[in-house]
Amino acid sequence: MQWYWSEQLPSDSTPSAEKQPAPLSRGSTLRRLVGIGVVILCVAGGFLYLGGWFSPQKLTPARFVDEFERVGGIHSGFRRNHAKGVCVRGFFDSNGQGARLSKAVVFQSGRVPVIGRFSLGGGDPNATDELSIVRGLGLQFSLRDGEQWRTAMINLPVFPFKDPQAFYDNLVASQRDPNTHQPDPAKGAAFLASHPETARALAIIKSHAPSSGFDNTAYYSLNAFRFVNADGASTYVRWTLAPVPPYEAGTRASQDKNLLFDGLIASIQQHPLQWHLVMTVAQPGDPTDNATIQWPEGREQVDVGTLTLDSVESEETSPARDINFDPLVLPAGMAPSNDPLLSARSAVYSQSFTRRTGETKEPSEITPSEVRK
Amino acid sequence: MSARTTTDRQQFTGSMRFLHWLMAAMVLAMLGIGIAMVASLGDYHSLVSIHRPLGILILILVVIRYVNRRLSSLPPFPATMSPQERFAASASEALLYTLLLVQPLVGWGMLSAARYPIVLFGSLHLFPILPHSVMLYAVLRRTHTFLAYLLFLAFVAHFGAILFHTLIVRDGMLSRMVPWRVRAG
Numbered sequence: 272m273q274w275y276w277s278e279q280l281p282s283d284s285t286p287s288a289e290k291q292p293a294p295l296s297r298g299s300t301l302r303r304l305v306g307i308g309v310v311i312l313c314v315a316g317g318f319l320y321l322g323g324w325f326s327p328q329k330l331t332p333a334r335f336v337d338e339f340e341r342v343g344g345i346h347s348g349f350r351r352n353h354a355k356g357v358c359v360r361g362f363f364d365s366n367g368q369g370a371r372l373s374k375a376v377v378f379q380s381g382r383v384p385v386i387g388r389f390s391l392g393g394g395d396p397n398a399t400d401e402l403s404i405v406r407g408l409g410l411q412f413s414l415r416d417g418e419q420w421r422t423a424m425i426n427l428p429v430f431p432f433k434d435p436q437a438f439y440d441n442l443v444a445s446q447r448d449p450n451t452h453q454p455d456p457a458k459g460a461a462f463l464a465s466h467p468e469t470a471r472a473l474a475i476i477k478s479h480a481p482s483s484g485f486d487n488t489a490y491y492s493l494n495a496f497r498f499v500n501a502d503g504a505s506t507y508v509r510w511t512l513a514p515v516p517p518y519e520a521g522t523r524a525s526q527d528k529n530l531l532f533d534g535l536i537a538s539i540q541q542h543p544l545q546w547h548l549v550m551t552v553a554q555p556g557d558p559t560d561n562a563t564i565q566w567p568e569g570r571e572q573v574d575v576g577t578l579t580l581d582s583v584e585s586e587e588t589s590p591a592r593d594i595n596f597d598p599l600v601l602p603a604g605m606a607p608s609n610d611p612l613l614s615a616r617s618a619v620y621s622q623s624f625t626r627r628t629g630e631t632k633e634p635s636e637i638t639p640s641e642v643r644k
Numbered sequence: 645m646s647a648r649t650t651t652d653r654q655q656f657t658g659s660m661r662f663l664h665w666l667m668a669a670m671v672l673a674m675l676g677i678g679i680a681m682v683a684s685l686g687d688y689h690s691l692v693s694i695h696r697p698l699g700i701l702i703l704i705l706v707v708i709r710y711v712n713r714r715l716s717s718l719p720p721f722p723a724t725m726s727p728q729e730r731f732a733a734s735a736s737e738a739l740l741y742t743l744l745l746v747q748p749l750v751g752w753g754m755l756s757a758a759r760y761p762i763v764l765f766g767s768l769h770l771f772p773i774l775p776h777s778v779m780l781y782a783v784l785r786r787t788h789t790f791l792a793y794l795l796f797l798a799f800v801a802h803f804g805a806i807l808f809h810t811l812i813v814r815d816g817m818l819s820r821m822v823p824w825r826v827r828a829g
Contacts (some may be wrong), residue, residue, distance in 0.1 A: 292814040307804060315796075321683070335685070435685045435686070494691060527650065591775075624758070629779070
């Protein structure tokens, strides 16, 4: 027996002189055929098993997005969550302070272009703005040579759910009754009773009353990420976009359906909007796999630069509509932590993106003329 | 696919056999990773991170393999195969080569059309090969799934045929491709 690359066959090799094997009996042929069939079925079954075909209870990206669609409806061409939004552009000025945490190009001193999208949570792209609805900000930093950093942040200091299953179970529990059009309070209470971490997170969230607008809101990475610097040293961080304008408590004074979006448009047309990007550095032992828990007070904070957003555009004309703000599109020097939400977010966003990109695009609530008003 | 054969060898060349088994392992792993990742939340990211560079490696290898095949002399079909079987074997082989070439290109193309960064590892990433169009992305994304199932079916047919020849016809067909040297006769 010889291995590869021995090209020369022995000279006594003769063509097609196979010995005829003794014929198989009928029974033996049948047994072998059945054996082949069983092997093929096992291979095909194993393949489908990997694809979750035999585990209907398994939570998959498709089932997750199905649930979003059951709760929020299917709105052609729109994101399955955070459907209502408006797009912005600007830039990020790095002050170089982040370079000791991460070797990512975005943290070297200098400016990179940014495109983003403000949004409100929920699947209805024409929902009425409410101060209490979760506010989102997705950003894409375009680094040199085509590298990118994308992040999707929300205005909650902690996330109410520790893993994808809890998020999903809450979606199911909060489904509105077709008759009363209200979620069943008993289901909500049962969910909270079985998820004490959610109750604790909601208490933290409730202690931060929402601000008056998108522009004086802080946005949080929620999940921890692992930063790697030029020396190869790893640190776990969470980041916050801290608004330059002071906090101002929100009031629902006007009847404007697009109160928050119109406020953002008016504000950005007066002056560029700015946030400091602040990295909170974990100490050993701080949980990196549970977004419902805040890290203790006094953790080192590193202000790594300023985000400036200076123009606003309707989704209908902005390329940001077609960006999936997948939190795991990361440049070299930034990596996911062990938080199970991160991979799940990436998977579910991708599923939502694939569904909506194939659909006809309906007009956005925040139209181009609304933006010019 | 060329039907060129010579009568002076009973086995594919060492390099062809090496590429066959290397790619067999890679493609099977790829099919498993592909179907598992689209159904996975927790492992999605790590599986995708393997899927992309492995796909590009398969694309490079299938080109090398095709060129190598064109430059090599092939063993004859076993005498037990009828002309129809020979045609079916050649056609399925051509289909497999085509899918191995097209599937990674569709994957690369769909990420290009969506303007995802196509990261292989670290900061190494590929340039886009198609214009920015999310409608095109949506079509190619579906095509990628369709081709994956087609590739799996083609593999099952190929696997089933070789089992049939090895266990029932017993014409030594497998010996043409086994990694080790087999003496004729």
